[in-house]
Amino acid sequence: MSKSKPFPAIHGGCFCGSTRYRLETAPLFNHACHCQDCNKHTGSVFACFTTIETEFITSFGKTPPKITTTVRPNGLVRHLATCGTCGTRLWASGDRSTVIADINTGTLDLPELMEPDVHEYIESKISWVLLPEGTKTCKGPFDYTKWWPKSSLKRLEAAIQRAQERKKLQVKVAQAESLDVEDEKEADKTPTAQTPDEKDEVAEDDEEFERRYLETEKALQERLEQLSLRLKVHEKVQGDDLRPGVVQAAKEPASESPSAEPKEVPAATVSEK
Template identity: 45%
Template sequence: MSSPTSTPRDARPKTPPSTQNGASQASKPAPKPFPSVTGGCTCNAIRYRLSKPPLFVYACHCPDCQKNTGSAFALFLNIETHCIEIQTPTTPVLVTQPKRPGLVYACYACPECKTELWSANTPLGQVIADVRVGTLDFPGLMEPDVHSFVESKMGWLVLPQGARTVTRDFRFREVWPKSSLRRLDVCLKRAAEAAERTPTAGEFGGEEGEDDEAFERRRIWRN
C-alpha cells in the first residue's frame, strides 16, 4: 500500500493573514474623501464649495492688504479656480479698483452685498484663485503656511512660535509643497490647451454687446 503523497508546502493555497475581527491585513482602507469646505458672502446670495484641499495658505502683512481689509493682515488660500463650485444662482462679478498709479486690484465679489470672495489678479493668472479665508464657514480650519511681508507687520502682533515668515513676497515654487506644484503644473497645462480651443464671444454663444472677457467669465461660472 502506497503512502499518501503530501502537497508541497509552496503549492498549498495561502490564506491571507487576518486580524482579530477577521479582516485581511493586506487590504487597505479606502482613502477618505476631502471634507466639504464651504463658504459664502455676507448676505448668502453666493454660496460656494471647495472640491479639493487648498494648494497653499498664506497671511499677507503688506500695507496694501492692511488698507484693503482695514485690518492687520489678509489671509488667503490658493486653489485652482475650477475647484470653486458655485452653489447658488447668483454668481460673482469681477470688480476692479485702482489702488495707486500702476496698481489695479481685481477681485470677484457678490453683486448684492459686495463681499470680496477671491482675488482675480494673482501672479498665476485666473487659473489660480486667492480665496479670502474669512469667507469660509469655518475659517479657523486654515492655518497659514507662511506669513509674508513681515517687515510691515504690526508690532503688537505676535506670531505663533515656529511660524514660517518671509520679509517681503515669496516665490511660490520655493515654498509650495511638491504635491501642490504638481497640481499647479497640471492646471497650467490644461489652461493652455483650453485657450487654444476656447471660442470667443463673437464666434459662439456670446450675448448681445458682450465682449470676450465677459463671455469667458460667464462661461466659467455657469459650467
C-alpha cells in the same frame, strides 16, 4: 472614485449669506500677508488667503458672485469676486495667474482650519499683532516656487495646461464660427482668462478627475490629519463650554470684548440669514 476618500467639501460665503461657494478640492496653500496694500484691501491689520485653482471654486446661493475685472498698468488682468449684495470680498485671481485664486480665508465657514503656511511681508507687521511661536515668516513676498508643496506646484502646472487647452478650444470655436458668420460678435469669444463659471464649458472626464484626486491625495490626507487634530481640540473646548451654566460665561467675553474690531450693524441684511 470610490477608492480614494472624497475631500470633504469646504464651504464659504459672504456676510449677508446670499453668495455662497464651495471648494471642490483641498487648497494649494494658505498664506498671510502683512503688507499695507492688503491691510487697506481687507480693512484689517493683516490678511489671510487660501489659494486654490479658480476652476475648483463652485459658487451657489441666491446671488452669483460679482466679478470685477481690472487691467493693471503692467498688463496683468485681475478678477475680484465680491457679493453683489453686501460687498464682501470673496476671492481674487490674477495676482500671479488667473488660473489660481486667493480666497479671503475669513469668508470660509471654518477659517480655523486654514492656518497660514507662511506670513509674508513680515517686516511691515503691526507690532501688536503677535504670531505663535514657530510661525513661518518671510520678508517681502514669499516665493511660491520655494514655499508651495511639490504637489501644489504640479497642480498649478496641470491647471495652466488645462487653461491653455480651453483657450485653444475657444479659438477653434471662434474660427469655425467666424467662417459661418463673419461679423459674429468677437467680444463674446475673447478668452479672458478664468471666471468661476468658465469650467462649465469643459467637462472633466472621469479619468482626469481620478488622476487629479490621486495626485493630490497625499497632500489632502496630511492636511486632513492636521485638520482633524485641530477639530478634536476645538470640539473638546466647545464641549466644555456646553456644560449648563457655563455657556454664557464662556462665550460672552469673547464676543463682547471691545476689541479692535467694532461691530458693524448689519441693518437690513441680517434678516436674510
